[in-house]
Amino acid sequence: MRILLVDDDEQLMEVLANKLVEQRYAVDIASNGEMGWEFVLLFDFDLVVLDWMLPDLDGIELCQQIRAEGYKMPILLLTARDRHNDKVMGLDSGADDYVVKPFNFDELTARIRALLRREITVSSPILEWGNLSLNPKTHEVHCQEQLLPLTPKEYGMIELFMRHPQQVFSPGAIINNIWAGEDPPGEEAVRTHIKGLRQKFKTAGLDKDTIKTVYGIGYRLKSEEDQQQSNLVQTASDKQKRSTVITQTWLKFKDAAFERLADLENFAKALVEEPVNPEIHTQAKSSAHKLGGSLGCFGFPEGSKIAKQLEQLLDNDSIETADPKQVTELISALYTELQHQPFEETVRDALGKNISLLIIDRDFDAEYSQKLFAKAQQKGMKAFIASNLEQAGAIIERESIDVVLHKITFPDGEDLTFLEQLHQHLSELPIVAIAESPQLLDRLDIVRKGVNLTLQYPVEPVTAINCVTELLQASGSAAKVLILDDDPQVLLSLKISLQPWGFELTTLNDSQYFWDVLEDVEPDLLVLDIEMPEINGIELCQVLRSDRRYQQLPILFLSAHQDEKTQHQAFATGADDYLCKPVTGSILANRILNRLRRSKPLTGTGEQPLAPN
Structure with missing residues (x-):
């Protein structure tokens, strides 16, 4: 329980606080009435001990103020004033007990325990x-x-x-x-x-x-606010709420983006004046790095390229040799990119189309296929239609497909061979089959070739698309993923774009708390940024690989660094995979799922785990 002591006799209060701490109470001390009132407003106390004679606001006034604001915690007045009228005034002001100085510590702590027991008894029993x-x-x-x-x-x-x-x-x-x-x-x-x-x-x-x-x-x-935020992210697939989330995401990111742009402008001014302040150079380099990694996630791929060009210029040890005109032109181009691009539409396009669906219909039932296509787009998916297996193969080679919806009229050898090849080359790709009146042996053939879910034709297009979404959500529902990145905007973007896959996501932007979060979450997979303050991703990976408990934990690096040296260093310290920012949610989700499948044996299929790359 938590107790507040308000008295300007610091030595006396320190002794009393030590006595109470020995009895396992949490204690706060205020040296005057105003400070005591601020404590009452900030924290929930189980009991308040007040001196009468306090600087500024005296104990009686503070007691009356506490009661006037509706606080019900017990109040004990502890004072040298021992006249009968003083005691009456103190109790009438709202105090529950009155102790005169000098006092016996054991008696005082006994009175405190009695008041706390009484509070439990008189408070609502439930x-x-x-x-x-x-x-x-x-x-x-x-x-x-x-x-x-x-x-x-x-x-x-x-x-x-x-x-x-x-x-x-x-x-x-x-x-x-x-x-x-x-x-x-x-x-x-x-x-x-x-x-x-x-x-x-x-x-x-x-x-x-x-x-x-x-x-x-x-x-x-x-808290209720936590629950509302959780619900907001969970229901982001709903169009109206998703638009709200995207707008809020951009508004949070926009301010940070222009602050980072201001850091670059400060550097450009300093470059003209010479010599460049090392702090300005370091801050500008950090801002360029973060913009390069995050702008693409928010629908500004060109802005990401410009920021990376600036980062390369700032990475030069002989910064004095940098061309001020070139730096200024790049910063101006970056400002124009952020200022004039229709950001809300762009962000919605970047985050909304995070599922790519391939619809295969060899009979090409145009009306039915178009209904499937329309429902998929309503769900925010990026959809493709193939009328033959050659087209399907070309689309799969060209696009990053997340899931296949294959309408099969008769499961003939060509369809089954195609499914088998698809499963062999892209074993992580979920497949939903729509088959006309499939018999038991037909279903068995389809499942053996890698189909995850079979629907019987005719099935309503909205039902088929919902089943596709549910299959994707189920694919990641059991996986706990921890993402560490020092840029909160990148974390928010990833949290929204990975939402359709049903991962149990935890995000963290401060590496100092990493170990506590790691032990608390016990993730199935870890996503690390490379460049972070305090402790970088490479160092964290080294620490994990030296700990017996985490030597087998899958680690995927997600970084703006694209050079081979950094990637080689990441793999040398124990990384399982490496992706460069910016990255779409679909690509990251599939790499996570693929790595999880490789790290654990497949159960119930008799198959062996896939060999690592």
């Missing part, structure tokens, strides 16, 4: 949060009337979170509250209990991140 209800009298927690089987420590944690739903608790604060009076464990014990709680919540039908990790700080209950 705590409610979402679908959870907690009864402090019976020590039971229910989820939609289902009793959760919790250990005493798990119960203590969820009670702590439910009593303070907006507060973030560090592992140390959780230990102070839950292990009071016991030998405190290490922070690993907190993570273990949090994982246990999340698993029980998931079993009961709650989101597994009901307890949210605030990286670098601690844990708290998932």
Whole structure:
């Protein structure tokens, strides 16, 4: 539990705080009334201890202000004023107890414990949060009337979170509250209990991140705002909501893009003045690198090329030899690209068409094929139609196809041979077959040739396209992917563009918190950027490969560096794959799925895992 001490006698408060900390309370100290009021506004306290004689705002006034704003926590007045009228005034102002200085520490802490017990008793007996209800009298927690089987420590944690739903608790604060009076464990014990709680919540039908990790700080209950943001991303396939997400994405990115452009303009001015300040040079180089990696993700491929040209110029050790005119012209071209391009339409095109569908119809039922094509476009897919297998093969060679929808009238040898070849060369490519009245043996032949899903003709075009989407979502639904990149805009773009594949995505933009997030998420695959502050991707890969637990974790590098030297260095340190920015969601998703298939044996098929490249 959390206690606020408000007194200008710092030595006395330090001694009292130490006594309370020994009894496993979390304690904050304010040296005057105004500071005490700011603490009350910022944090949820279980009890406040107030001195009467305070600078600026005295204890009586602060007590009255706390009660006037509707705060119900117990308040104990601790003061040297011992007259009868003083005690009456203090209690009438809203205090729950009154202790006169000098005092006995043991008696004071006993009074504090009594007030805290009384608060638990008089407060609402049932705590409610979402679908959870907690009864402090019976020590039971229910989820939609289902009793959760919790250990005493798990119960203590969820009670702590439910009593303070907006507060973030560090592992140390959780230990102070839950292990009071016991030998405190290490922070690993907190993570273990949090994982246990999340698993029980998931079993009961709650989101597994009901307890949210605030990286670098601690844990708290998932807020309504978190849920709304999660729902926004999950429903991004809906056209109207998707447009909102895209617009918000660009608005967040636009400001950062023009800030980075300003860094480049500052460098161009400094280049004329000479000599160039090293800090300005470093900042400009970083901004050019980030623009080169992110602009293409947001529908500015030409802008990405210009930024990479600038990065190459800035990468020159003899920067004084750079041509100011050339730098200025490139910056001007980049500004024009960002200023005049119809960004919302471009971003929608870049992020919306993140599934490429090939429709094969050898009979070329024009009306039916066009309906499939139209429904696919309504879903935001980039669709192609082939009327024969030669056309289909050419499209597959030319385009990055994510899924095939093959209408088969009669499963003859040519169709089956084509499916078999397709599966052999692109084993990761999902295939949906629409067949007319397929018999058992026909279905068996189709499945043996690599078809993932069979639909019986006639099937409504909207149903067929929905099945394609569901198949893609199922392909990644069991995979936990952690993406680390220091550019939040790139992370947001990737999160939206990978959404249709159903991955369980976690993104992080600060490598300092990487290890905590890694142990918390336990990903099936890791995506790393190369160039990051503090710790770069190459170094992180080296650390992982030196740890027995993560030597087999698939690692895919996603970087703006296209040179062979950097790629060779990444593979030498243990990378499994390497992609250059910018990259479309479909390409990245398929590389992730392909790497996951290669890293794990295929179950239920009798097949051996594919050999690595």
